[in-house]
Amino acid sequence: MNDRTAPTSRRYTACLARVIDHLHAHLDADLGLERVAEVACLSPSHFHRLYRAVLGETLADTVRRLRIQKASGELLHTDWPLARIGRRAGYGSEAAFNRAFKRVVGMTPAAYRTRREALVAPVPFPPLEIADMPEVTVMDLPETTPLALPHQGDYMGIGHSFERLCAWAGSRGLLGPEVRCLGLYWDDPDATPAAELRSAACIDGPAGAAADGIEVIHLPARRYACLEHVGPYTELPASYRLLYSGWLARSDEAPADAPCVEVYLNDPREVPAIELRTRIMVPLA
DSSP states (O other), X not given: OOTTTOTTSHHHHHXXXXXXXXXXXXXXXXXXXXXXXXXXXXXXXXXXXHHHHHHSSOHHHHHHHXXXXXXXXXXXXXXXXXXXXXXXXXXXXXXXXXXXXXXXXXXXXXXXXXXXXXXXXXXXXXXXXXXXXXXXXXXXXXOBOOEEEEEESOGGGHHHHHHHHHHHHHTTTOOOTTOOEEEEEOSOTTTSOGGGOEEEEEEOOOGGGOOTTOEEOOBOSEEEEEEEXXXXXXXXXXXXXXXXXXXXXXXXXXXXXXXXXXXEOSOTTTSOGGGOEEEEEEEEO
């Protein structure tokens, strides 16, 4: 493979990694095609063809998705007016923000904000009715060795690592509809400072492909308690509380000293956030 001509060369991987880092660090700045192409050190037309071919969406799609994800967190965790959150996301009017938010998330910002009371509500103990118990399946899964990019810090920031991993894998022809994306999470975010949280963005792939900071992680065969979460990734903590307090605490099972696993069953580039499906898997002893 010639490093000057092959589209899967390291220089293209490094180029896309620079761009992804820039997007996450400068969401409030000018992220137009010409400016980002300068970061990539490529012409705008050549950069855009490369970006879309490897990552499966346009630069404008990525910027909109990342800004709306940030706005989703602000809707859940602040009392800022909708207009302020919309301006921070780059929208000059509340109407434009509403349209963009609904396109990405599947509901308006105002409707999304009303969900936060349910997300922080404690799980009752004991349940009043057996019907209150979440639908959890215990599964025996075989040994796997995914390719992984380690991430340290707030779990909500792992999307940055997933995008870098997918850019690396896409430039090597390792992505396809059959390839699973999964996340590994070692620490309890309610007991560990955000800066110390350990996780990893992972995909299925051949161990021999690991390079450029991408590692192979060994997940031994074990049993997992599995719960399917439907909705935005920002709402995953509520499903974790339901699984631990609503099911595990009332079962005869005990958690193992191993990372929790999230398997992402559909693609945030293809469906609104309220339709995202995530299989949460808690390892059992």
